[in-house]
Amino acid sequence: MNCEICEQIKNKKGVLYQDKNITAMLAPKPTAAGHVYIVPKKHVTILEQIPDKIIGEMFAKANKISMACFESLGVQGTNLLIQNGLPAGQHHNHCILHVIPRRENDGLNLAWQPKQINEEEMSTAEIKIKENTSQVGVFEKEKQKPIKIKEPEEIKDKEKEEDYRLKERIP
Amino acid sequence: MEGITPEQLAQIQQQCIFCQIASGKVASKKIYEDEKVVAVLDINPANPGHLLVITKKHYFVMPQMPDDEVEHVGKIAKQLSQVLLKALKLEGTTVFIANGVAAGQKAQHFMMHIIPRKEGDEVGIQVQPKQISETDYDKIYQALSQGIKKNLGDITGLEKKSEEKTEEKESKEKISEEETEEKEIEDAEIVKEDAEESKPKIVIDERKKKEKKKTEKKEKEKKKKNKDKEGASLDDIAKVLGA
Ligand SMILES: [Zn+2]
């Protein structure tokens, strides 16, 4: 497999952070100073192929790194960006969540012009989208955590507490 | 949000159009809602189906949000992107968040854009790579490392080696399993052909046809599997990127 991102995860060049599922690295060819890639450690091409838990973690880490950009680089803004698929400008075959530090008048072109879309087209899009949202908010189940067995001490204490309350209530 | 009294917050929420949209006091084309966020169609869309995901609580920027809400926003981004791909038969989506005016933020309320993308749609949003000198790279690396340590703790490279090895082994085992299966099918077909005792040339042609059919069938099955599982043709989207 030929993947520059996987390669960089392996050789650790520019790696700023990593844990079990995620790596954050300085972009080798940044669009702005401090441009960071947050990527799943496991090779995944498209956003939708990333497990729910991991995409959630990626956003949380991206937010922390965004804070670090404000604090350590003294920038005035940050963008979080996913270019998902070729028409969206995705360059690597490894899905990337970009954190891009922004400075006033930095000349970056990360904005868009609104399109004139008629009411009918809007409604069509609305209907089509709504037909497909039944599973949104239903997340992949994580492995169950081992159930914490209560120490006998704790139970005793609770019982005592209940007894105590019971006594209070009984005249 | 530090230094803001509850009264001030109430006032901000009353004046914030996105708080009003989130609470339903201002009408919108709502696509999705849960306890943390609402997703609506953007009234100034970059493309038809352009979605805004808005938090129900008023945050000006993402760094003010607690982790659980940020994680939720990430999961919703994935799912709504998938919905758009399927519903509008797209080849891609752009997920975009701006923190601060310098980043292009226009509203006073946190939001995430999910923009449907098609080839040649002229949306813009270009991440132009720039060359950076080694010294600048190192300087930025040092500065950012400090900030990240402060915000995320020093956990670079602490992952357990043993875990990685097991994962690798598992995937290798899977591959070899698939290979054996394929070989078994092939062997079975050769036996069948021998039994038929056809003329050699025809056998070859037949075999070629069979092989072609087999690969076609396999691909179809693969596609179907993916469609069942993922909805949109993620495989195709991934394929054009050379996955
Ligand atoms: Zn990769």
Ligand SMILES: [Zn+2]
């Ligand atoms: Zn608001």
